[in-house]
Amino acid sequence: MVKLYYSPGACALASHIAFEEAGADYEAVKIDLKAGEQKTPEYLAVNPAGVTPALETDQGVLTENAVIMPWIADRHPEKNLVPAEPFARARMNAFNGWAAASLHPALSRLMFSRPPVEGDAKEAALKVVNDKLTLAEQHLLKGPFVMGDQYTVADGYLSVFTRWCRQAGILDEGRYPKLNAHLDQVQARPAVQRALKAQGIEPVGG
């Protein structure tokens, strides 16, 4: 059985949600990032980059949510978790690429820098995050889901980051009504609730 290495509430939640949406068989293995378990020799043997997620399969290890999620979806085509039409699928991949390469690093700088960013540097990091949330609110999130009417793996991915923003008190309802409605809608899905429960965490209320 495939093994998903995750840390509760961290970005691997996106792949965890994809497994639950697909109704797939998998084993979830917890890696405590605060305890440094991602840097143990055992975990580095799985993923030498020392980050979660990693997915152990019988063909080898996959990394990157943007790769793991469509892989899960492709193995369960009846669940329609990725667009079937090539251009729409490319658009979804573009969104996931943006989330991985642009939104996630901006949030990591603001929220997880060690030592924490402070003063002017924190203001600058917050502005970068708000610019990216504004781009998503005004252009990238078609509504109600990222790709429009079809729920895809991109929605679970976006929700991980808007969840962090809501927890940090920066997902302002007035400024980001679509992103807030999207997060509420995604968190209400039974598969998402199962993934949250499996990680021992709760939906974040507005």
Ligand SMILES: N[C@@H](CCC(=O)N[C@@H](CS)C(=O)NCC(=O)O)C(=O)O
């Ligand atoms: N682009 C990667 C990002 C992976 C990543 O940075 N994971 C973080 C958690 S959100 C991590 O494991 N950090 C541990 C560390 O940097 O020590 C993905 O989507 O899989």
